Amino acid sequence: MKVLIVDDTNTDRLLLKLHLVKLGYRVVEAGNGQEAIEQFLEHSLDLDLILIDVQMPKMNGFEAVKAIRKIQQEKKQEWLPVIFLSASAEADDVEDGILAGGDDYLVKPLSQKILSAKMLAMQRIADMRRRLVESNIALEEQASTDYLTGVANRRAFEVLLEREMSRTRRYGSHLACAVMDLDKFKDVNDTFGHDAGDTVLVEVVSRIQSNLRDDDVIGRLGGEEFGIILANTKAEELLAICNRYRHLIGDTEVIHDDVSIPVTASIGVTTFHGEKETKAAFIKRADEALYEAKETGRDKVVYYP
Numbered sequence: 001m002k003v004l005i006v007d008d009t010n011t012d013r014l015l016l017k018l019h020l021v022k023l024g025y026r027v028v029e030a031g032n033g034q035e036a037i038e039q040f041l042e043h044s045l046d047l048d049l050i051l052i053d054v055q056m057p058k059m060n061g062f063e064a065v066k067a068i069r070k071i072q073q074e075k076k077q078e079w080l081p082v083i084f085l086s087a088s089a090e091a092d093d094v095e096d097g098i099l100a101g102g103d104d105y106l107v108k109p110l111s112q113k114i115l116s117a118k119m120l121a122m123q124r125i126a127d128m129r130r131r132l133v134e135s136n137i138a139l140e141e142q143a144s145t146d147y148l149t150g151v152a153n154r155r156a157f158e159v160l161l162e163r164e165m166s167r168t169r170r171y172g173s174h175l176a177c178a179v180m181d182l183d184k185f186k187d188v189n190d191t192f193g194h195d196a197g198d199t200v201l202v203e204v205v206s207r208i209q210s211n212l213r214d215d216d217v218i219g220r221l222g223g224e225e226f227g228i229i230l231a232n233t234k235a236e237e238l239l240a241i242c243n244r245y246r247h248l249i250g251d252t253e254v255i256h257d258d259v260s261i262p263v264t265a266s267i268g269v270t271t272f273h274g275e276k277e278t279k280a281a282f283i284k285r286a287d288e289a290l291y292e293a294k295e296t297g298r299d300k301v302v303y304y305p
């Protein structure tokens with residue numbers, strides 16, 4: 001557990017530090033409220049607790065913690081426990097401390113026994129907080145990943161597309177979006193079975209992914225339909241790139257349980273129209289191009305400028 005201790009009295013800070021180090025905690029220090037904010041900003045990623053004196057010159061503990069809570073709120077950070085240390089045991093001061101954003105309030109001189117016990121309780125909160133952060137990260141990843149192929153799902157793909165659209169609006173580069181759909185995929189499932197269909201989906205994604213250019217992204221929009229973001233790509237290159245992806249799928253059959261499965265794909269691709277174009281309109285145009293590819297024979301690429 002990493003603890004920030006803030007106290008303007010050097011001897012108090014040193015005693016506290018020695019006690020915490022002896023208990024096995026890592027310590028960073030600050031000598032006043034302003035320094036506390038600076039240390040918080042520098043260590044906020046792995047800080048577990050702040051122990052902060054109330055009466056300090058320039059900026060007192062209450063003000064410093066209010067500022068830290070404001071920063072945390074703005075940055076949407078998880079709650080960080082704060083314990084005030086004060087010579088005053090007045091009920092009003094304790095109340096002010098909690099209102100300023102503190103979680104506990106200890107009266108100086110500190111009893112080493114009480115401090116050790118409080119540190120144990122804080123360790124429990126720190127462990128819980130870590131688990132919460134980890135499971136939030138895992139949940140976020142699950143919520144944005146397609147369970148079968150491991151690529152971005154529709155929601156994540158649209159977020160990435162929106163980001164590329166903003167970047168393109170700002171820097172004026174080229175951007176295109178392709179929608180790719182496997183042909184007669186129902187027949188693949190009906191003829192070879194659903195597991196074989198799954199193998200095809202995974203293999204198709206793997207072939208495209210290992211050939212994607214650095215800035216490009218593939219996502220699964222649903223079923224057997226995929227989206228591809230083609231960043232920094234000029235209109236005249238699009239047909240060649242999409243046809244390369246089409247050949248990667250159609251030229252080699254997919255093997256499932258020693259059975260060869262022929263697969264082809266149709267692709268609709270379009271360029272971003274810039275400033276006023278919405279994401280929905282951009283994707284819709286790629287979809288319309290795909291529809292034409294399907295209607296006019298499949299296993300082909302159609303480009304709508």
Ligand SMILES: Nc1nc2c(ncn2[C@@H]2O[C@H](COP(=O)(O)OP(=O)(O)OP(=O)(O)O)[C@@H](O)[C@H]2O)c(=O)[nH]1
Nearest residue numbers: 181182183184185186187189194197198223224294
């Ligand atoms: N194996 C497997 N099949 C899926 C999955 N998601 C969707 N499908 C199947 O994909 C098929 C899509 O069929 P359709 O929408 O009729 O399209 P299609 O047969 O590909 O025909 P065209 O698109 O017109 O060429 C359906 O049979 C779905 O059950 C999946 O995760 N795994």
